[in-house]
Amino acid sequence: MFDPIEKLKEFIRHPSVSADPSFNAGMKSALEFTTGLLDSIGFKVEVIKTDLHPIVLATRGDNPAWPHVIIYGHYDVQPADPLNLWKSPAFEPEVRGNRLYGRGAADNKGPLMTHISAVARLLERRPDLPLRITFMIEGEEEMGSPSFPKFLEVYSERLKEADFVFLSDTGLPSADQVVITCGLRGLVLCDVVVTGAKSDLHSGLHGGVLRNPIQAVAELCASLHTPDGRVAIDGFYDDVMPVEEWEREQIRKLGADTEEYRNFLGIRAFHTPPGFTPFEATRVLPTLEFNGIGGGYQGEGTKTVIPSKAFVKISCRLVANQKPAKIRELLYGAIHARMPKDVTYEIIDQHEGTPYVVVPPDRANTPKDQSPVLASAFRAADTAIAEVFGKPPLYLREGGSVPIIADIKRVTGLDSVMMGLFLPEDNLHAPNESFNLDVMEKGMRASEKIIESLAAK
Amino acid sequence: MFDPIEKLKEFIRHPSVSADPSFNAGMKSALEFTTGLLDSIGFKVEVIKTDLHPIVLATRGDNPAWPHVIIYGHYDVQPADPLNLWKSPAFEPEVRGNRLYGRGAADNKGPLMTHISAVARLLERRPDLPLRITFMIEGEEEMGSPSFPKFLEVYSERLKEADFVFLSDTGLPSADQVVITCGLRGLVLCDVVVTGAKSDLHSGLHGGVLRNPIQAVAELCASLHTPDGRVAIDGFYDDVMPVEEWEREQIRKLGADTEEYRNFLGIRAFHTPPGFTPFEATRVLPTLEFNGIGGGYQGEGTKTVIPSKAFVKISCRLVANQKPAKIRELLYGAIHARMPKDVTYEIIDQHEGTPYVVVPPDRANTPKDQSPVLASAFRAADTAIAEVFGKPPLYLREGGSVPIIADIKRVTGLDSVMMGLFLPEDNLHAPNESFNLDVMEKGMRASEKIIESLAAK
Numbered sequence: 001m002f003d004p005i006e007k008l009k010e011f012i013r014h015p016s017v018s019a020d021p022s023f024n025a026g027m028k029s030a031l032e033f034t035t036g037l038l039d040s041i042g043f044k045v046e047v048i049k050t051d052l053h054p055i056v057l058a059t060r061g062d063n064p065a066w067p068h069v070i071i072y073g074h075y076d077v078q079p080a081d082p083l084n085l086w087k088s089p090a091f092e093p094e095v096r097g098n099r100l101y102g103r104g105a106a107d108n109k110g111p112l113m114t115h116i117s118a119v120a121r122l123l124e125r126r127p128d129l130p131l132r133i134t135f136m137i138e139g140e141e142e143m144g145s146p147s148f149p150k151f152l153e154v155y156s157e158r159l160k161e162a163d164f165v166f167l168s169d170t171g172l173p174s175a176d177q178v179v180i181t182c183g184l185r186g187l188v189l190c191d192v193v194v195t196g197a198k199s200d201l202h203s204g205l206h207g208g209v210l211r212n213p214i215q216a217v218a219e220l221c222a223s224l225h226t227p228d229g230r231v232a233i234d235g236f237y238d239d240v241m242p243v244e245e246w247e248r249e250q251i252r253k254l255g256a257d258t259e260e261y262r263n264f265l266g267i268r269a270f271h272t273p274p275g276f277t278p279f280e281a282t283r284v285l286p287t288l289e290f291n292g293i294g295g296g297y298q299g300e301g302t303k304t305v306i307p308s309k310a311f312v313k314i315s316c317r318l319v320a321n322q323k324p325a326k327i328r329e330l331l332y333g334a335i336h337a338r339m340p341k342d343v344t345y346e347i348i349d350q351h352e353g354t355p356y357v358v359v360p361p362d363r364a365n366t367p368k369d370q371s372p373v374l375a376s377a378f379r380a381a382d383t384a385i386a387e388v389f390g391k392p393p394l395y396l397r398e399g400g401s402v403p404i405i406a407d408i409k410r411v412t413g414l415d416s417v418m419m420g421l422f423l424p425e426d427n428l429h430a431p432n433e434s435f436n437l438d439v440m441e442k443g444m445r446a447s448e449k450i451i452e453s454l455a456a457k
Numbered sequence: 458m459f460d461p462i463e464k465l466k467e468f469i470r471h472p473s474v475s476a477d478p479s480f481n482a483g484m485k486s487a488l489e490f491t492t493g494l495l496d497s498i499g500f501k502v503e504v505i506k507t508d509l510h511p512i513v514l515a516t517r518g519d520n521p522a523w524p525h526v527i528i529y530g531h532y533d534v535q536p537a538d539p540l541n542l543w544k545s546p547a548f549e550p551e552v553r554g555n556r557l558y559g560r561g562a563a564d565n566k567g568p569l570m571t572h573i574s575a576v577a578r579l580l581e582r583r584p585d586l587p588l589r590i591t592f593m594i595e596g597e598e599e600m601g602s603p604s605f606p607k608f609l610e611v612y613s614e615r616l617k618e619a620d621f622v623f624l625s626d627t628g629l630p631s632a633d634q635v636v637i638t639c640g641l642r643g644l645v646l647c648d649v650v651v652t653g654a655k656s657d658l659h660s661g662l663h664g665g666v667l668r669n670p671i672q673a674v675a676e677l678c679a680s681l682h683t684p685d686g687r688v689a690i691d692g693f694y695d696d697v698m699p700v701e702e703w704e705r706e707q708i709r710k711l712g713a714d715t716e717e718y719r720n721f722l723g724i725r726a727f728h729t730p731p732g733f734t735p736f737e738a739t740r741v742l743p744t745l746e747f748n749g750i751g752g753g754y755q756g757e758g759t760k761t762v763i764p765s766k767a768f769v770k771i772s773c774r775l776v777a778n779q780k781p782a783k784i785r786e787l788l789y790g791a792i793h794a795r796m797p798k799d800v801t802y803e804i805i806d807q808h809e810g811t812p813y814v815v816v817p818p819d820r821a822n823t824p825k826d827q828s829p830v831l832a833s834a835f836r837a838a839d840t841a842i843a844e845v846f847g848k849p850p851l852y853l854r855e856g857g858s859v860p861i862i863a864d865i866k867r868v869t870g871l872d873s874v875m876m877g878l879f880l881p882e883d884n885l886h887a888p889n890e891s892f893n894l895d896v897m898e899k900g901m902r903a904s905e906k907i908i909e910s911l912a913a914k
Binding site: 185187189196197198199201202203204205206207208209210211212214215217218219220221222223225229261265266267268269270271272273278281282285286287289290291292293294295296297298301302303304305306307310311312313315317340341342343344350351398399400401 | 642644646653654655656658659660661662663664665666667668669671672674675676677678679680682686718722723724725726727728729730735738739742743744746747748749750751752753754755758759760761762763764767768769770772774797798799800801807808855856857858
């Protein structure tokens with residue numbers, strides 16, 4: 001008999017910190033644990049080498065006529081330091097109350113084990129289930145998945161045979177309210193470095209004859225938003241997918257309190273573009289933010305210098321259907337047009353990511369060519385989650401970015417059904433990470449129902 | 458017979474680095490050298506204790522009816538590191554060509570020795586000269602003269618008996634063109650620290666709902682200048698002393714080349730308020746500069762954060778007759794009026810300094826109540842410098858700030874005649890500092906003539 005909690009404890013005991021080479025043995029043993037587990041429940045397992053940590057591809061069911069679901073997860077975890085803040089050691093899992101504590105409990109070993117357990121139970125009950133299942137489990141997620149895009153390219157023909165990707169690596173707002181994440185924002189990032197004089201100048205001897213590069217950067221930054229908080233670049237919003245009333249309705253159902261959110265952030269007032277609540281703005285609107293600015297003297301007291309250089313780090317969050325290349329072009333065009341002519345400057349490209357959206361079936365803006373298997377997965381999720389958790393899931397786009405989801409879509413054409421399973425209090429990436437075992441049990445039951453529903457009739 | 462160059466070498470051998478306690482012995486021996494030297498040429502010497510390094514007050518001539526000149530200088534020097542960049546050791550003076558190398562050679566031991574030698578020669582020739590002379594020599598100039606204001610307060614009654622202060626602690630543009638500095642800019646400094654959310658935020662999860670403090674700082678900074686380079690604060694220019702045609706004429710005579718200056722700075726174009734050349738702007742106009750800016754992530758690559766805080770360091774250079782307190786009030790008023798209401802902020806006072814101006818006699822804007830001794834000193838300087846250097850001096854205000862000059866004026870009412878003696882190539886505050894011995898010799902002859910001319914008839 002498959003014991004999910006014991007298996008999860010065993011998984012957590014392998015200290016698989018992908019970013020720290022001193023944990024290579026833990027990475028290796030976590031990989032072996034994963035492959036052994038999948039083998040034990042009847043999967044054909046392949047270990048795919050990458051430049052760093054291997055990717056596991058494990059399949060069952062070989063009839064090409066059957067529906068095919070890919071379940072994504074990752075076996076690597078965040079570093080556990082500062083270790084002294086953990087009540088029980090990070091890699092010695094401990095159950096306290098209805099929670100299992102340990103690094104990776106919620107991100108992502110617990111949610112991944114939820115699906116593996118669901119599949120194990122299901123196949124125990126129906127060994128001949130007419131469904132192809134592929135586990136795709138990587139070991140570099142906490143490093144930004146550097147090997148994953150290349151893997152997708154190489155394996156795209158095989159992956160394209162599937163109908164959609166199912167995963168749990170997002171959150172839910174409370175233990176009885178599951179969220180299915182239907183969109184993620186994209187990114188375009190760059191640095192702008194402005195140079196005035198060729199070296200720092202004495203502000204007494206030379207002050208008053210040249211434009212200070214801090215001023216040039218400030219003028220640029222101040223020009224990029226309208227007073228009401230929109231991005232002041234022509235064409236920036238042209239491709240933005242309109243928000244539908246059903247989406248606003250889902251956000252309202254979330255029941256988040258504006259005043260509570262304002263207090264949580266600790267701000268005097270929101271500064272949200274007109275026509276959108278804060279909860280809508282982060283999900284359905286693009287942004288232009290300044291992530292860092294620097295120049296001149298930053299220490300205590302004073303140094304009366306006119307710095308030679310100043311810089312700003314800019315990032316745009318994009319929403320469906322904005323294209324990173326087009327936004328980059330518009331942004332750079334604005335910088336070129338607005339930068340004062342008496343300074344020199346350089347724009348340094350940083351990375352970018354495509355926004356992602358998947359619209360559930362039966363909505364005003366559902367694509368007409370949506371895969372029937374994907375549609376039935378959404379419908380099954382709606383029913384199963386309502387049955388198990390007592391409430392149907394909410395379908396929400398999120399403000400963050402998970403580049404692999406957009407990469408999977410770009411390379412293989414596959415959409416993802418993201419069923420959130422970790423709670424705000426699970427302490428992801430922090431000491432005393434834990435996973436709610438009630439959520440795990442309900443998640444297993446929901447996952448089992450959803451996966452079973454996909455099988456050929 | 459008094460040998461100025463040998464005395465200067467001896468002076469330099471005392472390593473009097475005021476800012477570094479490990480040089481306290483050098484400070485002490487430089488002080489003893491100074492008092493011994495002044496004693497040897499007939500001065501009554503007092504050593505005035507301060508919290509740090511003593512001030513020397515040395516006087517000759519006790520007839521209160523005689524004119525009275527104070528000669529200012531300092532016996533402390535800058536640190537000499539990096540030592541490995543010196544061709545000959547910093548505290549082992551060496552003559553190469555017409556230059557004497559060593560830390561302090563130009564700042565300020567050489568120029569101070571120039572005046573001591575002039576006085577020694579003069580008194581050798583005319584032991585009964587009807588003139589009161591006071592040397593006022595401090596040991597904390599390179600630390601910002603922290604003890605000097607208190608000293609001025611305590612000794613103000615005695616110092617007020619003098620007619621003016623004579624000093625050489627400013628520069629001249631070339632060995633044949635002496636500049637008498639007639640004005641120095643003042644200062645008002647502050648930091649502005651803006652806070653948005655109470656901690657750094659993930660720009661995906663929260664981007665789009667609040668004003669980024671970097672944006673608030675940028676908007677403030679961008680609002681503080683007009684497009685043509687003036688300070689955009691009502692009343693900022695109200696008290697600015699108008700520039701007279703004679704001043705523009707003096708600046709033109711300097712013969713500085715705009716294109717050469719542009720290349721020296723390495724800028725694409727000047728950004729000078731309309732109606733002023735760059736050489737005028739730094740001398741006769743006030744400024745508002747950004748000395749430093751910071752906030753958020755400043756490292757390599759990217760970190761998609763909305764910082765909790767951002768700050769800017771602002772300094773205004775003031776010209777005669779602007780008042781620091783009034784400018785601070787106007788600046789803070791502008792910050793209060795323009796800061797967006799959805800962020801919190803703090804203004805941190807930094808130091809300030811009063812601008813200084815002394816107008817030579819016979820100019821359109823010479824004060825009607827100018828001291829006759831000061832006026833005759835200016836006239837004597839004009840004649841003596843023309844005779845010795847071959848050209849009359851230029852009378853220029855400078856863009857920098859020397860707070861003690863304004864402090865002397867404020868506390869004692871005394872003006873200063875600042876005869877520049879160091880050249881741009883003298884490497885002040887840098888390795889291989891040196892003093893041009895031709896300038897020293899000419900400076901001595903000019904100083905002797907000027908001081909002699911002050912004597913009662």
